[in-house]
Amino acid sequence: MHKLKFAIAGCGFLGNIVADAWRQGLLADYELVGCFGRNAASTAALADKNACQPCATLDELLALRPDYVVEAASPGLLRDIAQPTLSAGANLIVLSIGAFADADFLSQIETLARTTGRRVHLASGAIGGFDVLRTAALMSAIDAGIRTEKGPASLRGTPIFNEELLTASAPSEVFSGNARDAIGLFPTKVNVSVATALATAGVAATQVSINSVPGFLGDDHRIEVRGEEVHVVVDTYSRTSAIAGWSVVALMRNLAAPIAFG
Template sequence: MGKKKFGIMGNGYLAGIIVDGYLSGILDEYELVGVMGRTPDKTAAIAGRGGCKACGTVEELLALKPDVVAEAASVQCIRDNAEKILSSGVDLIVLSIGAFADKALYDKIKETATEHDTKVHIASGAVGGFDVLRTVSLMGQAKSGICTRKGPASLKNTPLYDDALMTEEGEKQVFKGNAKEAISILPTKVNVAVAASLATTGPEDTSVDIFSVPGMIGDDHKITAEIDGVKAVVDIYSSTSAIAGWSVVAVLRNLVSPIVF
């Protein structure tokens, strides 16, 4: 049996992490056939590192006959290309989970995958523990929530930011609501909230609390799913987005492993 072919959508830092994983030898069952990006120079550079073809469109990437495409680009990339990929008989790994905050898009992608016998694999990104959170939620009427702590600078250019946050002496709560409300306020910064809600009780029933912490670097996400007699807590801190890229590598490994974690 030959190697499985895969392609990458994206030519930035996270796409580079996936290429690094490929070059490290831990994806020996795969052949990287193409990288797709909107910026020709950047795309050519990362494709050159990976020893594959640089593509400017999803049609070029699909012409290389990949078995799976890993997205490390943006929510808009999912909106523009997910249906084309799935309807071509190709599986898709999604890192920009925030795209699924759009229920109509989510339902359409699910329908397309069902129709063409393809699958969408959700990468854990900067969080994880989806298996135990989902298990608890299946056991009964669960309560779920996510509490995020981050530095005030990371809130700039969002409705939650205020200059006063930069001089606060203690942590301050800047948002309290559910995942659906968080999505409406922070449409490009809610991958974690969307992922947690999809794995548990849904956007309307997953509570979200966000705190600004002076001097904090990185993000700390504490996700909880609870029923009577069972409580699961996943708490992950990261000062780098590299973990998101490596989570795609982990999905690729699981797809070909005889033992799946």
């Protein structure tokens, strides 16, 4: 049986989840041909564990002629690899959806995908329900929003973090605005907000509320879309970010399945 070739860009926690799932036989329709990351040691470790080619550059990765490149790193890496990947004839599976809050970048990639005949697949990451969210957006004008609860420690390294959050006794809202503003402040933490926005009302019209909850572990995302004839609520809790990596595995299985969802 002919197998689809895929490669991984980003050899950290999420990239290893995808590779491990392949090695365990959960992606039987695929062959993992190579990996590429900005950390040479992590790239070598993933390649050695999965008997694939470690690549020092993107060009080296694309020379393996993958049918799919899985981006499992960051919005910055996605910006670097998206255009070369599509131009090389590979399809792209994206986890760092936040990069598409930039309307110009989104337009460039959409145009290039049409020109090359390739596709960009947005993994659901830590949320789901894209099918019903997109359906609701087609039915009528909608109001869309997402409320996220996080533990205070997970906000370290962001502009809104302060030590008082660690000793607070009650939850507090630390950000309120639209999805475009949110990704500007938290480039690696609100991909789900941009994904929600792209599926519904757009990054300027989708409202985002981020809340610090003392003692909370993981992320809880509550998406609400309301229109004249429809009201959709999608609530997803995940203890770790592993769900994002597994969403790629689910997407790849669906892409290769003879009977697919959605």
